Amino acid sequence: MRLLKLVPDDTNIDFLKWRKLASAMSFILVAISIALVAVKGLNLGVDFVGGQSVRVEFPQAMPPIDEIREKVSHIGLGEPTIQQFGSDKAVSIRTALPEGDKTVADRAGKQLVAGIRKAFPTAHTGSVETVSGKVSGELISTGALSLALAMLGISIYIWIRFEWQFGVGALGRLFHEVALTFGFFAVTQLQFDLNSIAALLTIVGYSLNDTIVVYDRVRENLKKYRKMEIVPLLNLSINETLSRTVMTSVSVMLALAMLLIFGPDVIFGFTAAMLFGVFVGTYSSILMSTPVLVWLKVGPHSFVPRTSAASEGAERVQRKDDGAVV
Amino acid sequence: MLDFPRWKTIGISIILLLGILFAIPSFLPSKTFDKLPGIAQIKVNLGLDLAGGSHLLLEADIDDLQKTQLANMEKTVRAAMRGERGPDDDIAIGELSTAGGKISFLVRDQAQLDAARERLFSETQGAGLTGQRDWTIEVVDTTRIVMTPTAAGQKQAIAGAMDTAREIIDKRVNALGTREPTIIRQGDDRIVVQVPGLQDPQQLKDLIGKTARLEFRMVDPNADPNEAAAGRAPVGSEIVPYAEGASAGAPFEVLRRQVMISGEQLLDAKQGYDGQSGQPVVNIRFDSGGSATFAKVTAQNVGKRFAMVLDGKVLSAPNINEPILGGSAQISGSFTVASANNLAISLRSGALPVKMTVVEERTVTPELGADSIRKGIIAGIVATVAVLTLMVLVYGRFGIYANVALFFNIFLIIAIMAAFNATLTLPGIAGFVLTVGAAVDANVLINERIREELKRGRRVFQAVELGYSEASRAIFDANVTNVIAALLMFWFGSGPIKGFAVVLTIGIATSVFTAVTVTRLFAARWLHKTRPTTINI
Numbered sequence: 001m002r003l004l005k006l007v008p009d010d011t012n013i014d015f016l017k018w019r020k021l022a023s024a025m026s027f028i029l030v031a032i033s034i035a036l037v038a039v040k041g042l043n044l045g046v047d048f049v050g051g052q053s054v055r056v057e058f059p060q061a062m063p064p065i066d067e068i069r070e071k072v073s074h075i076g077l078g079e080p081t082i083q084q085f086g087s088d089k090a091v092s093i094r095t096a097l098p099e100g101d102k103t104v105a106d107r108a109g110k111q112l113v114a115g116i117r118k119a120f121p122t123a124h125t126g127s128v129e130t131v132s133g134k135v136s137g138e139l140i141s142t143g144a145l146s147l148a149l150a151m152l153g154i155s156i157y158i159w160i161r162f163e164w165q166f167g168v169g170a171l172g173r174l175f176h177e178v179a180l181t182f183g184f185f186a187v188t189q190l191q192f193d194l195n196s197i198a199a200l201l202t203i204v205g206y207s208l209n210d211t212i213v214v215y216d217r218v219r220e221n222l223k224k225y226r227k228m229e230i231v232p233l234l235n236l237s238i239n240e241t242l243s244r245t246v247m248t249s250v251s252v253m254l255a256l257a258m259l260l261i262f263g264p265d266v267i268f269g270f271t272a273a274m275l276f277g278v279f280v281g282t283y284s285s286i287l288m289s290t291p292v293l294v295w296l297k298v299g300p301h302s303f304v305p306r307t308s309a310a311s312e313g314a315e316r317v318q319r320k321d322d323g324a325v326v
Numbered sequence: 327m328l329d330f331p332r333w334k335t336i337g338i339s340i341i342l343l344l345g346i347l348f349a350i351p352s353f354l355p356s357k358t359f360d361k362l363p364g365i366a367q368i369k370v371n372l373g374l375d376l377a378g379g380s381h382l383l384l385e386a387d388i389d390d391l392q393k394t395q396l397a398n399m400e401k402t403v404r405a406a407m408r409g410e411r412g413p414d415d416d417i418a419i420g421e422l423s424t425a426g427g428k429i430s431f432l433v434r435d436q437a438q439l440d441a442a443r444e445r446l447f448s449e450t451q452g453a454g455l456t457g458q459r460d461w462t463i464e465v466v467d468t469t470r471i472v473m474t475p476t477a478a479g480q481k482q483a484i485a486g487a488m489d490t491a492r493e494i495i496d497k498r499v500n501a502l503g504t505r506e507p508t509i510i511r512q513g514d515d516r517i518v519v520q521v522p523g524l525q526d527p528q529q530l531k532d533l534i535g536k537t538a539r540l541e542f543r544m545v546d547p548n549a550d551p552n553e554a555a556a557g558r559a560p561v562g563s564e565i566v567p568y569a570e571g572a573s574a575g576a577p578f579e580v581l582r583r584q585v586m587i588s589g590e591q592l593l594d595a596k597q598g599y600d601g602q603s604g605q606p607v608v609n610i611r612f613d614s615g616g617s618a619t620f621a622k623v624t625a626q627n628v629g630k631r632f633a634m635v636l637d638g639k640v641l642s643a644p645n646i647n648e649p650i651l652g653g654s655a656q657i658s659g660s661f662t663v664a665s666a667n668n669l670a671i672s673l674r675s676g677a678l679p680v681k682m683t684v685v686e687e688r689t690v691t692p693e694l695g696a697d698s699i700r701k702g703i704i705a706g707i708v709a710t711v712a713v714l715t716l717m718v719l720v721y722g723r724f725g726i727y728a729n730v731a732l733f734f735n736i737f738l739i740i741a742i743m744a745a746f747n748a749t750l751t752l753p754g755i756a757g758f759v760l761t762v763g764a765a766v767d768a769n770v771l772i773n774e775r776i777r778e779e780l781k782r783g784r785r786v787f788q789a790v791e792l793g794y795s796e797a798s799r800a801i802f803d804a805n806v807t808n809v810i811a812a813l814l815m816f817w818f819g820s821g822p823i824k825g826f827a828v829v830l831t832i833g834i835a836t837s838v839f840t841a842v843t844v845t846r847l848f849a850a851r852w853l854h855k856t857r858p859t860t861i862n863i
Contacts, residue, residue: 003862109687127694131685132686251767252767254712255710255713256709258705259705262708263756267756274756
């Protein structure tokens with residue numbers, strides 16, 4: 001049986017040639033993302049702004065959105081945000097947190113559910129969420145904190161395992177991916193809630209997974225080919241790991257795409273964000289993770305033998321050089 | 327790397343077998359599951375978003391608690407100054423005020439100041455480990471005593487109130503007859519209540535939100551209705567409003583401040599029906615002390631009225647036609663069967679020491695949960711099949727090894743979750759699907775490395791061996807970063823996200839075992855058996 005090759009053997013693409021263009025592109029994309037978040041804003045869910053959100057399911061065809069909006073706004077909780085799910089039988093109706101003490105969130109939730117049941121007697125409330133202003137404030141800060149800690153923690157781990165330049169490269173990439181995913185939420189206006197934070201953390205973890213594979217190969221090659229210039233060496237490392245990067249990304253994206261198509265609509269936004277993040281992560285691990293190493297002047301001297309692990313590497317250089325094809 | 331001593335092979339096989347055994351109960355329908363012997367009844371829990379149910383976060387009203395404490399201390403002060411040995415023992419006080427959260431009063435006879443201080447000191451208690459008391463007692467302007475609650479004392483009071491509140495809420499929720507509720511304290515002033523399988527949480531919320539402080543007090547017969555309407559009550563009495571819909575006449579009653587009997591003296595409370603009107607009522611029974619007091623007070627006050635007050639609202643104010651002996655009474659009001667039942671439960675479980683407010687609620691109906699499970703499983707199967715196919719197409723025999731390892735991985739994740747009684751949530755299902763996609767990553771790394779080594783001209787054995795050894799470093803580092811992200815999710819995330827983090831963490835750990843160790847065992851056995859000179863990878 002002839003096996004499928006997603007990437008042809010022995011690619012020798014000069015990825016680093018495009019490093020200035022790719023970096024410029026990334027800067028522009030990050031800037032656009034930040035601008036989008038600033039201008040369009042995020043569609044924040046009740047987790048982060050407080051308020052109440054009810055999932056309403058209609059047994060038959062759904063009434064027009066405008067009719068729902070009209071009827072719900074008469075309940076007296078202000079203009080609702082209505083979001084349609086994948087199917088045409090369920091919507092999420094969200095109203096803002098009314099002013100007042102902490103008991104208002106609970107009372108307003110009760111009022112909204114009762115109002116919806118009265119306006120649409122055949123409809124069925126699948127889920128109800130009410131979050132008070134104090135709790136949503138706490139969720140914002142813990143969400144932001146966990147994201148920041150994840151980015152920092154992972155970068156520090158890479159700094160310890162590799163060298164500081166690699167840590168900087170990792171942090172830069174993480175910032176890039178997180179910024180772009182925020183941009184994705186701003187463009188699509190998918191609801192940004194606690195699940196989105198989980199999606200971001202997954203993207204952070206996954207994106208680093210890719211970076212590490214590339215960096216690990218760079219480290220190996222730096223020890224192996226001590227005389228090689230840094231740019232060709234990075235190109236070699238990316239090309240050597242290219243088929244793995246593509247294969248893993250394809251399999252993860254395949255799995256996520258199936259979840260997006262067949263999975264429950266409740267986690268549609270969560271899955272879509274992860275799919276987007278993995279896609280961005282793939283191109284950025286090919287184009288974005290290494291240029292920073294050139295600028296920060298990584299070279300064979302970065303891994304001067306000083307530990308037993310390094311001398312083990314040196315021994316491998318001898319053993320392998322005969323068989324290696326450059 | 328490719329040598330597996332017999333004990334290692336057996337060890338790996340036992341782990342895989344255990345994985346399958348532990349995972350099986352989770353796949354069984356609940357009827358079959360219930361028939362299993364107790365030791366085999368280990369199963370993955372379903373989170374509220376899959377099983378359906380309510381998650382409520384309750385927050386104590388600390389201001390209310392402090393007000394109650396202040397009021398209690400005021401009573402204690404008055405009682406202490408009255409003295410135990412008759413009127414000669416009294417210490418005359420005046421200008422008592424509770425403004426600003428402090429108790430302040432004048433001691434009329436300066437000679438009694440030290441005695442007053444001593445009596446008060448014996449009423450305060452130690453708080454914390456520093457030898458602090460729960461109240462400080464100061465003398466201001468030589469005649470005035472000021473008592474201020476200390477921070478340590480308040481902290482202790484809050485902690486105590488929260489423990490009691492948790493126990494009471496536990497009793498109330500269990501009385502509803504729901505299965506496996508979870509009630510835990512969170513932080514200083516919060517309680518999390520999780521009740522699976524609930525269709526409508528309103529009854530639950532009504533039940534746990536009620537303080538249920540029941541008091542029996544006498545109606546002040548001397549109150550002037552006109553004065554009362556203007557908001558003025560005689561000394562020692564106060565105006566108490568009626569509960570909604572409970573009064574046919576005036577919207578309030580003027581009641582004596584003194585409490586005749588309180589809810590703590592109840593022995594039992596049950597929902598029942600009024601013999602004449604057929605209206606739902608709550609029948610209560612007092613303990614012996616309560617019965618005696620009730621009999622004595624009603625005997626002394628025939629012809630007068632008393633009031634049943636719940637959470638500061640009058641439920642009813644019946645006339646005492648004859649002394650009520652035997653220690654039982656009937657609480658009537660404008661009850662429905664459900665609300666009478668709720669009140670009975672609340673009274674049985676005791677009064678909440680502090681008012682609790684729902685600050686977060688997440689409810690999912692069982693239908694939506696079941697729908698999520700169904701769609702999640704379908705998506706999981708389709709995703710797995712797609713990834714499996716891709717692996718075989720790309721890596722042939724080694725792809726099949728990876729696929730078998732993936733199956734073991736799925737079983738192992740479920741087995742570990744079941745063994746630790748972990749909870750599967752909807753994002754957890756997404757975590758599963760993601761794990762399926764990412765678990766093959768280790769095999770991709772290994773197989774790509776084998777390809778590379780073969781291209782460099784190495785012989786099959788050596789190539790496979792190097793493939794595993796060289797790839798494992800990257801596999802390790804890459805997985806540590808994922809664990810860092812997952813641990814942070816676990817620490818900071820709420821319920822569903824915790825479920826995602828759990829699946830991700832377990833999945834990472836098991837996938838390293840299955841994708842590296844198990845596939846290596848397969849590869850080694852095949853290589854030793856057939857001794858191929860070329861492999862198709």
